[in-house]
Every structure is written in C-alpha cells, then in structure tokens.
Amino acid sequence: MQIYLPIAEVSVNAFLLLGLGGMVGILSGMFGVGGGFLMTPLLFFIGIPPAVAVATEANQIVASSFSGVLAHFRRKTVDLKMGTVLLTGGLMGAALGVVVFNYLKSLGQVDLLVTLCYVVFLGVVGSLMFIESLNALRKSKKGGAAPAARRQRGWVHAMPFKMRFRTSGLYISVIPPVLVGLCVGVLSAIMGVGGGFIMVPAMIYLLGMPTKVVVGTSLFQIIFVTAFTTMLHATTNYTVDIVLAVLLLVGGVVGAQIGTVIGARMPAEQLRVLLAALVLVVCGKLALDLLLEPSELYSLGAEGGH
DSSP, X not given: OEEEETTTTEEEEHHHHHHHXXXXXXXXXXXXXXXXHHXXXXXHHTTXXXXXHHHHHHHHHHHHHHHHHHHHHHTTOOOHHHHHHHHHHHHHHHHHHHHHHHHHHHHXXXXXXXXXXXXXXXXXXXXXXXXXXXXXXHHHHTTOOOOOOOOOOSHHHHSSSEEXXXXXXXXXXXXXXHHHHHHHHHHHHHHOOOOHHHHHHIIIIISOOOHHHHHHHHHHHHHHHHXXXXXXXXXXXXXXXXXXXXXXXXXXXXXXXXHHHHHHTSOHHHHHHHHHHHHHHHHHHHHHHHHSOXXXXXXXXXXXXX
8 A cells, every 4th residue: 555755755655664663663672772773774775765764763763762761750760860961962962963964955965974874873883782792692601790890980070060960879070961962962863863772871881870770861861852853854854754753653652562572582682682683784785775886876856855
C-alpha cells in the first residue's frame, strides 16, 4: 500500500515504514537505545531525503524518550539539577546545529554532511562497542572479573564554577556538563539523534555520575533538546513530515514491547556484540554509497528545496 509523504515528496509503502519502525523498536527494546542513530540511515536507504529524515526522526525521539523518562521519575533516578545544566548546553547546541544545517542546506551540501557524520560516528562508536563487547564476552567465559573502579577525582573536579548535584552525589564544575550538552545538541540538530549513545558514556566516565541515574537524566535532557530541534526544523526548514513520524511511531511502540521480551532472555554480552555488529553494517553501507557511483548522476529540484 503506497502512501504519499507530503514533506518528503516521495511515495513509500506504508507497511515498509511500519516494519522499519517495528524493527528499530525491537532493537530499542532489546538493547536499551533510542534507535535514532539506526532509523535515520535506514530512512536514507528507502529514499527519504536526509533533511526530512533528520527532522522527522528527532520528532519521534521526543515521544519514545518521554515514555521512558516517566518510569525513571517513578524510581527517582532522574537528577533534575544535572539534567537542567545539560539542557542549557543542549539548547544552545541545537540552535547552533540548526544554523549550520540551514547554511549547508542553502549550499546544497546538507545530504553529504549528514551522511559523513553518520559514517564517522557510527564507525567510531561501533568499533569501540564491538571491541569492548568481545572483551566482556571473553571475560564472562573465563568466569568474569570485577569491573575496575571509576576514578573519583580528575580534571573535571579541578575546574571552577562548581555546583552540588545531590541526586548524583557530585560536587563538580558546571562547565563539562554544559559542553557535553552542547555537543549532543549539535548532533541532535544535524543527525536527528537523541545523542544518548554519546551522552551516556560521557556522563559515566567523564562526569563520574552513578549508572543508576544516568539513563533517566539523559532521557530528561533529550526530550527537551529534540523537541526544540523539531520545532526549529519545522519553522525554518519545513522538513518535519508528520505522516512519516506517525507511521514510524506506531511501528516502534509495538516493536519495543517485543524487543523487551527478547532482550530479557538473551545474555547482555551477546546483545552488545550484536548491536555493535549492526551499527558497523549500517556504517559500511553508508560509506559504500558515498564511494560508489550512483545510479542517477543528476537530480532535479526547486531552488532551496529538499
């Protein structure tokens, strides 16, 4: 059943979009990731223009993150003070990212920028995740070893403008959280991701936050940054396709329930290896598309359009 997407200006099979949403929803439920860093490249593959894919996927992340953060609020595992500091940097980063996005869109280079960003970030994150997962798998087969204790003091603690974060049990400078939020905001605007796959490791290893409050605090920040990003894209680029967003969201909600059941029955080490392999496969396909000669060398479109 073909359905016309008015903003993307393409016709796509509605069941294909529901299936993609469901597949990424299953992965989200299995691996505990938002799925934006996988869904956006998959939308490229089925012919959705990158500018529309980025803006629309940011819209979908708002809904999935809101659902997740409610559960963390009930468990009291959200550091609102840290989340607000991260959010300050995130909003500034999102505004900066949309300015860069709009400038490159006016030059006709936004598709190349988005694809290159995905190749670099997915390549780096996937490789590090794959190596770490294989090491964890090897250790678990040998009987396991106690994880190394996180370093409690470092350059983060020596910086000025300190603030006490009681929920996280930290007394650190606000500068590193603002910078982390800034970077994630820029990525959200340019790549259409929540940024959790970068923010969560940064919060644990750079800021020294307890793991139990990291995910909830990250989701709290992501809701507002992606909502702000969506609003900016919708009002300046007109690239948010609500029909596409609804179809992906319906598939994602159903898939997440299935993925949660599957994930509960598989060992964590095997799950991480599978996710890393999937990330590297998507990265390889994007890199190949950049290097190989396209089937259509030219495309026609209105000036300034997508």
